[in-house]
Amino acid sequence: MFGKRIDFAGALGFIAFMAALPLIFGGNYLIGVLTVSVIYGIWAVSWDFMSGLTGRENFGHSLFIGVGAYTAGFLNTTFGFSGWWSLPAAMVMAMVFALVIGVPTLRLKGPYFALAMLSGAVIMQRLMLIFWEQTGGEEGINGIEPLIRSQLGFYYFALAALVLVTALLLALARSHWGLILRAVRGDEATCQAAGINVTFYKIASLMISAAFAGAGGAIYAHYQLQVSPQLFAIVTSITIITMVYVGGMASIYGPVGGAILLVLLTELLRNFGEWRLMIYSCTLILILFFLPNGLIAPTWRRMKSMLAGRE
Amino acid sequence: MLEILIHGAVSSAIYAMLAVGFTLIFGVARILNLAHGSFYALGAYGAYFFTAQLKLPLLPAALLAIALVALFGVVVERVLVRPMRRSQLAVLMITLAVALVVEQVLFLTFGSEYRNVPAFVETKFTIGGVDVGGQRLLALGVSVTLIALLWIFIQRTRLGSAILAVSQDPEAANYMGIPSDRIFSIVMGLSAALAAAAGVLAGPFLTVQPTMWLLPIVKAFAIVIVGGLGSIPGSILAALMLGYAETIVGYLISTSWTEIVSVLATLLMLVFRPAGIFGKRAAF
Amino acid sequence: MSALLEVSGLNKHFGGLHAVRNVSFSIAPGEIVGILGPNGAGKTTLYNLLTGFIPPDSGSIVFKGRSLRGLAPYRIAGLGISRTFQLCRPFVGMTVFENVVVGGLGAHGSDRVDLDARALALLKQVGLLSKEQLQVEALSYGDQRRLEIARALAAKPALLLLDEPFAGLGSGEITDLSALIRSVHAEQGLTVMLIEHKLHEFMRLVGRVIALDFGEIIAEGAPEDIVRHAAVIEAYIGRGDEQAEEQADAA
Numbered sequence: 001m002f003g004k005r006i007d008f009a010g011a012l013g014f015i016a017f018m019a020a021l022p023l024i025f026g027g028n029y030l031i032g033v034l035t036v037s038v039i040y041g042i043w044a045v046s047w048d049f050m051s052g053l054t055g056r057e058n059f060g061h062s063l064f065i066g067v068g069a070y071t072a073g074f075l076n077t078t079f080g081f082s083g084w085w086s087l088p089a090a091m092v093m094a095m096v097f098a099l100v101i102g103v104p105t106l107r108l109k110g111p112y113f114a115l116a117m118l119s120g121a122v123i124m125q126r127l128m129l130i131f132w133e134q135t136g137g138e139e140g141i142n143g144i145e146p147l148i149r150s151q152l153g154f155y156y157f158a159l160a161a162l163v164l165v166t167a168l169l170l171a172l173a174r175s176h177w178g179l180i181l182r183a184v185r186g187d188e189a190t191c192q193a194a195g196i197n198v199t200f201y202k203i204a205s206l207m208i209s210a211a212f213a214g215a216g217g218a219i220y221a222h223y224q225l226q227v228s229p230q231l232f233a234i235v236t237s238i239t240i241i242t243m244v245y246v247g248g249m250a251s252i253y254g255p256v257g258g259a260i261l262l263v264l265l266t267e268l269l270r271n272f273g274e275w276r277l278m279i280y281s282c283t284l285i286l287i288l289f290f291l292p293n294g295l296i297a298p299t300w301r302r303m304k305s306m307l308a309g310r311e
Numbered sequence: 312m313l314e315i316l317i318h319g320a321v322s323s324a325i326y327a328m329l330a331v332g333f334t335l336i337f338g339v340a341r342i343l344n345l346a347h348g349s350f351y352a353l354g355a356y357g358a359y360f361f362t363a364q365l366k367l368p369l370l371p372a373a374l375l376a377i378a379l380v381a382l383f384g385v386v387v388e389r390v391l392v393r394p395m396r397r398s399q400l401a402v403l404m405i406t407l408a409v410a411l412v413v414e415q416v417l418f419l420t421f422g423s424e425y426r427n428v429p430a431f432v433e434t435k436f437t438i439g440g441v442d443v444g445g446q447r448l449l450a451l452g453v454s455v456t457l458i459a460l461l462w463i464f465i466q467r468t469r470l471g472s473a474i475l476a477v478s479q480d481p482e483a484a485n486y487m488g489i490p491s492d493r494i495f496s497i498v499m500g501l502s503a504a505l506a507a508a509a510g511v512l513a514g515p516f517l518t519v520q521p522t523m524w525l526l527p528i529v530k531a532f533a534i535v536i537v538g539g540l541g542s543i544p545g546s547i548l549a550a551l552m553l554g555y556a557e558t559i560v561g562y563l564i565s566t567s568w569t570e571i572v573s574v575l576a577t578l579l580m581l582v583f584r585p586a587g588i589f590g591k592r593a594a595f
Numbered sequence: 596m597s598a599l600l601e602v603s604g605l606n607k608h609f610g611g612l613h614a615v616r617n618v619s620f621s622i623a624p625g626e627i628v629g630i631l632g633p634n635g636a637g638k639t640t641l642y643n644l645l646t647g648f649i650p651p652d653s654g655s656i657v658f659k660g661r662s663l664r665g666l667a668p669y670r671i672a673g674l675g676i677s678r679t680f681q682l683c684r685p686f687v688g689m690t691v692f693e694n695v696v697v698g699g700l701g702a703h704g705s706d707r708v709d710l711d712a713r714a715l716a717l718l719k720q721v722g723l724l725s726k727e728q729l730q731v732e733a734l735s736y737g738d739q740r741r742l743e744i745a746r747a748l749a750a751k752p753a754l755l756l757l758d759e760p761f762a763g764l765g766s767g768e769i770t771d772l773s774a775l776i777r778s779v780h781a782e783q784g785l786t787v788m789l790i791e792h793k794l795h796e797f798m799r800l801v802g803r804v805i806a807l808d809f810g811e812i813i814a815e816g817a818p819e820d821i822v823r824h825a826a827v828i829e830a831y832i833g834r835g836d837e838q839a840e841e842q843a844d845a846a
Binding site for chain 1: 409411415536
């Protein structure tokens, strides 16, 4: 189908663009910003897969990110495992947490699920501080080894991870799995009546979402070389949600653009350093009012239909 | 033992003020207002600002702060929340965004150091051998009085009946000539005023910094879930339970565990009895 | 021939209300059975009990020789019971085609093959093929009803429970839908249970009627007999209601 070819071309173009940017403009600063934006992209895509498709917005995504990051931190500093082990380990731990918190909370209606997840993230943040002897308290875990020593190399690794995660989740979203999740959003009871084990799909998609969030957390840990309880903060979750709204809910690819856009934007406004969080919050309010379907995905769709119209 | 009794009572009273305001706006307008903690913070900061910067005497400063916060609450409801009422989740997001904006504004204006809100009562009292700050006792007394006044207001006045009617069925109330939209704004103002009053009263002995909104909202949510959404008696009872649970945990184990008590209580309630103790509307 | 569905001594209370009282009946394969009864008689509650959405207080439900008690709704649906709802409940935000596909996704592995093709075939059968790419919100109510049936059929059920399929439809649409139900029943060897108030079409469609009132079965038998049954007339139509009696006579 023509649409699919444009999509593919767009994706290739995007990857080429992202890969070329640091080569064209150079400088470690830019590479650093791009790396962070790509990691946020992973987190945003993983959020969109579950919350965007099912409509069950998760206000505690930072829980899975933090779990992944701390797992990586522990494995590396306390147990001396190399960074390549922490990625799968982080994913597994995040999935375990998703299972534990998902089973009781996924039966709740929208806002209560959101707040229950938020509470979960708040508890974890607290626990990191309470058990400061084991977790390093406010300081967190320091001295994590970088996964890849070269700045540029790490960036390409993170970019590859983003592409992989997005492709995977996009494929899943376009498959019958995605259909079921969207139907769950439409009418859960009717899904049950159609023979679909809704509970399984909700929990499974939360676990998938958590796995990749945790992987992103681990990558982040091996990039920043330290993790702190701030990762669990509500600000992280809200930032990601804003990125998804800007990108376009349920599109999976939109949040990638949303993440990169927002990170780049706020870096540009670096001089307003302390105003950054303010900008995120105001952006969210503006998007909710004026562009609830987002910016990136609708724009791409319109471009596609214009191109298709020309043929 | 007496220490626990008194300090537990003080905590419970403050929590009750917060929870009653939170459950009020939910019960009447189905708004889960995550900016409720911001009203609390603004009350405390308002009292600080008017006394420290504008050099106003304490009582007028406090009343002015409460009035302004109430007004702010009305504006937020009118401008930001009302257009989003179609979706509870959208309201949640908007109010959360407001809370973050307020936090940032407070941070940019006042910085992150702890601020001093002056107390109404500086002296310490000794009751049965236990030292209690006069401000804490005042907070306890005023909280109880305000909640009692609110209760009487709702039960005995015409406006109160209108509020009850709207909380049961806004559309039907509209047909009866009660302007539900205006009632929503009024209730939001009341709710904000209660939260601000809690901030003014508790500010002197609790920490005042820009992020002070988050924990109160988590606790208010916990209390309202345990007590039952939309139920004022339920909120008061749950506030007592949580206030005392926290105080006891604080004494027996350590103060760093106290926050977790409320969050755990919420999660457990949501799992086992989503309607809470007195609630009519379940969380699923 | 053994019964497809065997219900025995079914009871359900909601607080003080005894919604379903000691209901027992059986359905043979290939029948079209109608459930009749005034509002509040317990018809939809009966459906909810059969499909596992609410648990019975007592009694047994046996389908194809298996007990359904304690099974989750999705398991029951997977065993071969599909239902529609009183108010159309399409999956919003999705297309007509996607709705039907989801309907068939609950089936076990082997039936997933050619799900897309089957969805299209079903849409053709209910007359919605030309609209398959439309969003469901764009459909008229009558079309949404047809979609519900296509969706229910996508799971290849043995038993189809219809809950007031004619509600909200005009007389032309009713005739069309009725013909559709009949053709689907004939072609696929389906067994159908049907709750309906619109007596005229109802009587022409069903082979047997079970009449409920206040949760109890008050009569059971052929349509012509039921409609003249005194208890049914009193409960459902009301005493001294001439227009309604005429309607009953015409049916």
